[in-house]
Amino acid sequence: MAGHSKFKNIMHRKGAQDKKRSALFSKLSREITVAAKMGLPDPAMNARLRAAVLAARAGGMPKDNIERAINKAAGSDGENYEEVRYEGFGPGGVSLIIETLTDNRNRTATNVRTAVSKNGGNLGAGGSVSHGFDRMGLINYAAAAGDADKVFEAALEAGAEDVTSSEDGHEIWTATENLHEVAKALEGVLGDAEGVKLAWRPQTQVSVNEADAATLLKLIDTLDDDDDVQTVWGNYDISDEVMEKLG
Incomplete structure (x- = not known):
């Protein structure tokens, strides 16, 4: 249950904190509404809705906004x-x-395909890359939550499967079905998390040089700015040295 992978989700990489609050709330609200429609509108009886509500709380979304999204x-x-x-x-x-x-597949497909093709990439068929990822629950804590040993012990006690700690913070990985319980247990020890979500964790990583990293980050930022795009996951590994050069 140890590990020091440098994998970073786009939502938590350097500079991502300047995401506009209103845009973030809009995406969180959309996920809550969809989760509530797909199952019971009660987080206690709907695992996906529980994860969405936890993510919204971690993102600082007001309780009224969360309830409004569920009622919607x-x-x-x-x-x-x-x-x-x-x-x-x-x-x-x-x-x-x-x-x-x-709410418009044609619009979204066009926007995504255009963003990818204009930034050195190409789309594949469904399943073309997801076989190289594991579907898991991810809980993020800031470095200030505690040192690596404290967080590791808390995660182990809570039933998590893996922990990655660095100067940027802590990533705690769980089985998808245990995300709610693990997040709740950690909250009692470490306080509020920065993020709680279902995630795609890469089984292997690809090191990216400076030129490719600049284009890749531009691509991810373009996708992230699209209202229809909820999350972008990747198996890229960008070194701290390259990130510093890119500013």
Whole structure:
């Protein structure tokens, strides 16, 4: 249950904290509504909704906004969002999984394909890269939550499967079905998490040089700015040295 992988999700890489608050809340709200529509509108009885609510709380979303997003699922006049996952390759041969929630498949497909093709990548068929990832639960804590030993012990006691600690913070990985319980247990020891979500964890990583990293980050930022794109996952490994050069 140890590990020191340098894998970083785009939502937590350097510079991601300047994401506009309203845009973040919009994406969190959309996920809550879709999760509530797909199952019971009660987080205690709906695992996906529990994860969405935990992520919203971790993102600082007000309780009223969360309740409004859940209640919106019961409305007949609200938007109907569809989950569409795109898989493909970015600069340097990295694998990318792009998760979207959309009310217009054609618009989203065009936007995603254009962003990828203009930034050194190409989309593949469904399943073309996801076989190289594991579907897991991910809980993020800031470095200030404690040192590596403290977080490791807390995660072990909570039933997590793996922990990665660095100067940037802590990544705690769990089985998807245990995400809610592990997050709740950790909250009692480490306080509020920075993020709680279902994630795609790469089985192997690809080192990216400076030129490819610059294009890759531009691609990810372009996708992240799209309202329909919920999350971008990849198996890229960008060194701290390269990140510093790119500023």
